[in-house]
Amino acid sequence: MQQVPLPNTSLTGSKLILGCMGLGGGWAHDTVLTKEHEKQAREFLDAGLELGANFYDHANIYGRGRAEEVFGRILKEKPSLRDHLILQSKVGIRWGDDPPGAPHRFDYSRQHLLEATEQILKRLGTDHLEILLLHRPDPLWDPLEVAEAFALLKAQGKVRYFGVSNQNRFQMEYLQSFLPDPLVANQLQLSLLHSGFVEHGISFNQHAQHYPDGWEGTMEYCRMHKVVLQSWSPLDRGVLTEPVADQPAHVQATSALVHKLAKTYDTTPEAIQLAWLLKHPAGIQPVLGTSRPDRLRACAKALEVSLTRDDWYALFAAARGATMP
Numbered sequence: 001m002q003q004v005p006l007p008n009t010s011l012t013g014s015k016l017i018l019g020c021m022g023l024g025g026g027w028a029h030d031t032v033l034t035k036e037h038e039k040q041a042r043e044f045l046d047a048g049l050e051l052g053a054n055f056y057d058h059a060n061i062y063g064r065g066r067a068e069e070v071f072g073r074i075l076k077e078k079p080s081l082r083d084h085l086i087l088q089s090k091v092g093i094r095w096g097d098d099p100p101g102a103p104h105r106f107d108y109s110r111q112h113l114l115e116a117t118e119q120i121l122k123r124l125g126t127d128h129l130e131i132l133l134l135h136r137p138d139p140l141w142d143p144l145e146v147a148e149a150f151a152l153l154k155a156q157g158k159v160r161y162f163g164v165s166n167q168n169r170f171q172m173e174y175l176q177s178f179l180p181d182p183l184v185a186n187q188l189q190l191s192l193l194h195s196g197f198v199e200h201g202i203s204f205n206q207h208a209q210h211y212p213d214g215w216e217g218t219m220e221y222c223r224m225h226k227v228v229l230q231s232w233s234p235l236d237r238g239v240l241t242e243p244v245a246d247q248p249a250h251v252q253a254t255s256a257l258v259h260k261l262a263k264t265y266d267t268t269p270e271a272i273q274l275a276w277l278l279k280h281p282a283g284i285q286p287v288l289g290t291s292r293p294d295r296l297r298a299c300a301k302a303l304e305v306s307l308t309r310d311d312w313y314a315l316f317a318a319a320r321g322a323t324m325p
């Protein structure tokens, strides 16, 4: 798999990032990790490594911590592997039962960032993360506290680089003004069916019907400051690959075009959807969500596909349900 240097770091990572949200048995509170969960994680990691993927995305909430825990168990079986991996995780979301009686909320307090990161390291069985992201913006955040937590984690060697997720340009710019080091990534929902990052640029000064809120300059800010855009849900959770009944007309039309192009390019529907993101000059790194080895292989074919401009625009027009303005 293609390896790319990660700007503002000394890291080189696989172009496709493997998301670990599907590991650890889902979101239920009382699930207990079993041999089956370990087998799933082992097969996932083996398939990823076979494809050359060394970049893995976690969050402390995935499987309520079990995704990191089961991944850590597999890492323990292959200790020499750790040095070849880029491990990224996220903090800042707290479940309603943490502690019992508390509401579901976001928390960028210094104390939470430090404690949650410590727990991540423990579950993964590692002494450091390559990258830590702030998961969702906490309206009550004090950027000085975030800066202090980042400085401490870096000084202790527990985190090498920091980034954000689900933040707009202004939130990033504000946070960055308190930090000595550049933010290295922003993980956002980017896909054919969540194409606000493109739509925003072409709909400016046009009729408002397609103009997406909240995107003002976010993609441009990231490009200008070499903050890697990571795309979560790049396959729209499979809805274009294996169409579900009763989808709106534009989703059905996009799915039909994805399948037609897969035949034309002699590739998979997954590869066509990812190739649409990869063609964008922002250098987007998709974070794959499947935990199935066969689907990982179908996704990896994206790196062999170079869509023509016409096909890129045809997919975009189908997904937005309208031709260009």
Ligand SMILES: NC(=O)c1ccc[n+]([C@@H]2O[C@H](COP(=O)([O-])OP(=O)(O)OC[C@H]3O[C@@H](n4cnc5c(N)ncnc54)[C@H](OP(=O)(O)O)[C@@H]3O)[C@@H](O)[C@H]2O)c1
Binding pocket: 018, 019, 020, 021, 022, 057, 058, 135, 165, 166, 187, 188, 231, 232, 233, 234, 235, 236, 237, 238, 239, 241, 242, 270, 287, 288, 289, 290, 291, 292, 295
């Ligand atoms: N920063 C954030 O706020 C945020 C939010 C969500 C996710 N993420 C990260 O982004 C990663 C990807 O997100 P995602 O899981 O929503 O991405 P996705 O690739 O769009 O969707 C993958 C999910 O769809 C299912 N699926 C069903 N049919 C599929 C098909 N034909 N091809 C591929 N998947 C199919 C997969 O199940 P199977 O496993 O059975 O294939 C999996 O549960 C996550 O693992 C996580 O690391 C971040």
